[in-house]
Amino acid sequence: MANLKNQIEIGDSSTFFINERLKKVASFIEEESRIIDVGCDHAFLDIYVVTNIPGTYAIASDNKIGPLESARKNVKKYHVEDQVQIKLGNGIEPIDETIDTIVISGMGGWNMIGILKYQPYLYKNVQTIILSPNSDANHVRKEIVKLGFKIENEALIKEKNLIYPVLVFKRGKKHYSKKEYLFGPILLERKDSLLMEYLNFQRLQKEKLLKILPKNYIKRRWELKKELKLIQKCLSLFL
Numbered sequence: 001m002a003n004l005k006n007q008i009e010i011g012d013s014s015t016f017f018i019n020e021r022l023k024k025v026a027s028f029i030e031e032e033s034r035i036i037d038v039g040c041d042h043a044f045l046d047i048y049v050v051t052n053i054p055g056t057y058a059i060a061s062d063n064k065i066g067p068l069e070s071a072r073k074n075v076k077k078y079h080v081e082d083q084v085q086i087k088l089g090n091g092i093e094p095i096d097e098t099i100d101t102i103v104i105s106g107m108g109g110w111n112m113i114g115i116l117k118y119q120p121y122l123y124k125n126v127q128t129i130i131l132s133p134n135s136d137a138n139h140v141r142k143e144i145v146k147l148g149f150k151i152e153n154e155a156l157i158k159e160k161n162l163i164y165p166v167l168v169f170k171r172g173k174k175h176y177s178k179k180e181y182l183f184g185p186i187l188l189e190r191k192d193s194l195l196m197e198y199l200n201f202q203r204l205q206k207e208k209l210l211k212i213l214p215k216n217y218i219k220r221r222w223e224l225k226k227e228l229k230l231i232q233k234c235l236s237l238f239l
């Protein structure tokens with residue numbers, strides 16, 4: 001994992017600070033990789049990556065014109081037009097065959113799954129997928145594993161009192177237990193220092209949901225209760 005600084009200084013007096021979440025995502029990007037950043041918004045991640053990680057190149061893509069305009073301005077401002085290509089398009093569609101790494105961060109887990117699940121032929125050359133979902137990390141793990149990837153690395157990052165997972169997948173096959181899908185095989189193995197806080201947060205969310213979920217949502221209520229039991233079991237690992 002690369003050890004990166006938060007501040008970028010480029011030639012003139014142009015500097016900006018990248019947030020800890022995006023910095024963590026960037027720390028998993030390898031030297032010489034060619035990434036597509038789906039849902040780039042301002043393209044801060046891409047500018048940061050190409051100016052900090054040697055030999056990298058990025059397609060910064062988004063499905064909305066507004067964010068892409070701000071991406072275009074930033075790429076120009078920081079003089080990285082040769083290393084960051086701005087592309088409008090839905091999901092993975094703006095990819096080209098030279099790209100080896102997909103990065104998606106800052107959107108819901110099911111949106112990420114939808115983006116990756118239905119057009120796998122578009123990213124046959126991709127070896128690495130780095131995802132930082134705002135929700136449903138357990139489903140993200142499970143669905144990406146189904147697509148022929150294994151979980152290579154994981155991290156949790158706390159920002160503004162919220163904890164975000166970062167998941168790194170590489171092509172390959174591996175079997176995971178339900179508990180590993182829910183909380184992350186590597187986070188569990190490492191007894192990650194933020195995992196206990198993350199588990200407690202998840203426990204509170206699920207308990208709240210269970211309280212307001214109508215009694216006739218039998219299946220969801222049953223799933224929630226099972227998930228709560230698993231959380232308790234995982235929390236007991238930390239005692």
Ligand SMILES: C[S@@+](CC[C@H](N)C(=O)[O-])C[C@H]1O[C@@H](n2cnc3c(N)ncnc32)[C@H](O)[C@@H]1O
Nearest residue numbers: 038039040041062063064067090091105106107
């Ligand atoms: C909250 S921003 C996240 C920006 C940045 N990736 C980050 O982590 O800070 C989400 C961005 O994803 C874009 N987006 C959402 N769904 C998309 C899709 N299906 N294809 C491409 N971009 C999408 C939105 O337009 C928005 O700019």
